Amino acid sequence: MSDHLKRIQSIADRYNKLGVVTDETMTAINAAVEARNIPQVRTMTGAEIKAVRARWHMSQAALARTTGMSVESVSKWERNESKPNKAALRILNTIEDKGPYVFMS
Numbered sequence: 001m002s003d004h005l006k007r008i009q010s011i012a013d014r015y016n017k018l019g020v021v022t023d024e025t026m027t028a029i030n031a032a033v034e035a036r037n038i039p040q041v042r043t044m045t046g047a048e049i050k051a052v053r054a055r056w057h058m059s060q061a062a063l064a065r066t067t068g069m070s071v072e073s074v075s076k077w078e079r080n081e082s083k084p085n086k087a088a089l090r091i092l093n094t095i096e097d098k099g100p101y102v103f104m105s
Contacts, residue, residue: 009033041089044096046080052096053078066103067091 012029015021044052053063053074060074067074067088076082084092094102 005033005036039093041086042093044084044089044092046078048096049074049084049092050078052092056095056100058095058100062100063095066095066100 009029012021012026016023016026049063053060058066060071060078064071064074067084068091069084069088073082073084073088077084091103
């Protein structure tokens, strides 16, 4: 989170304690700040990728569709022949944390 956003939140908090900023406004400000707290992308080994896929009962083809990559790419990741890019890692991290269902409509 940027220093600017932290300052805004701090000022709003002080004004809230003085009764100038409402609790509802503070809730909205805090939600906006929290929405910008994006976790760092975690790297994953081939074994970790394979374990995530197995945990969620996904085939390599299903994981490939979810990440927007090819089955060959997923296979290479799992064999440590190549590494997923950051966008694919972000998706893999999300699948590991929340499951593949967050990507299904």
